[in-house]
Amino acid sequence: AQTVTQSQPEMSVQEAETVTLSCTYDTSESNYYLFWYKQPPSRQMILVIRQEAYKQQNATENRFSVNFQKAAKSFSLKISDSQLGDTAMYFCAFTNSTTGTASKLTFGTGTRLQVML
Amino acid sequence: KAGVTQTPRYLIKTRGQQVTLSCSPISGHRSVSWYQQTPGQGLQFLFEYFSETQRNKGNFPGRFSGRQFSNSRSEMNVSTLELGDSALYLCASSSGPHGETQYFGPGTRLLVL
Numbered sequence: 001a002q003t004v005t006q007s008q009p010e011m012s013v014q015e016a017e018t019v020t021l022s023c024t025y026d027t028s029e030s031n032y033y034l035f036w037y038k039q040p041p042s043r044q045m046i047l048v049i050r051q052e053a054y055k056q057q058n059a060t061e062n063r064f065s066v067n068f069q070k071a072a073k074s075f076s077l078k079i080s081d082s083q084l085g086d087t088a089m090y091f092c093a094f095t096n097s098t099t100g101t102a103s104k105l106t107f108g109t110g111t112r113l114q115v116m117l
Numbered sequence: 118k119a120g121v122t123q124t125p126r127y128l129i130k131t132r133g134q135q136v137t138l139s140c141s142p143i144s145g146h147r148s149v150s151w152y153q154q155t156p157g158q159g160l161q162f163l164f165e166y167f168s169e170t171q172r173n174k175g176n177f178p179g180r181f182s183g184r185q186f187s188n189s190r191s192e193m194n195v196s197t198l199e200l201g202d203s204a205l206y207l208c209a210s211s212s213g214p215h216g217e218t219q220y221f222g223p224g225t226r227l228l229v230l
Contacts, residue, residue: 032216033216035218037221042223043205043223043224043226044221044222044223044224045207045209045221045224046221047218047219047220050218052216091160095216096216097215097216103148103150103165103167103172103173103211103216103219104150104162104165104173104175105150105152105160105162105209105219106162107159107160109159110159
């Protein structure tokens, strides 16, 4: 069974600074997908970034980038130029690519990020 | 495109009752997945439907069931509600069943008294 671990329950960062959220996962699959979702107080789960395991290049989306280390099974999220609107719960999630189970996202326990003035 | 919609947004039920939650996916998406989110257990996968067929199921009792209609809209039903069923129920849709990105709705918050 796949597992996703987020070891930082809470983090804080000053506005405009950079913060990195950690995520490790365990799987025996060779091809899979990794995601970061954010869940602000409104509770709407919003996709931040997606990484396909077969791609060596790290994904980036504007101020958000990942450091994907496949051998170490590590998938950290870096938020640059943090903004107050980044305050949210961040979830790391995993799914494999096997037909029939690729729809099942396995989530970590989340990291609560607070951006401060 | 309109996002994933879920109705109702809030629901209060009593133990023993049953409840039906509805999810309308993004237009063109054929895969709908359901998740339960609680403070104690976090986010847990319930089941997924693709082209009206349940393709994957999580570790939940048979009281939790679902279905998908020909227009890809999905419903989940919980019978004989228990206090522990109080949770945020999230629906997500994706364009296919092969690891495509899942887009979430706003959720239905269920409170069982």
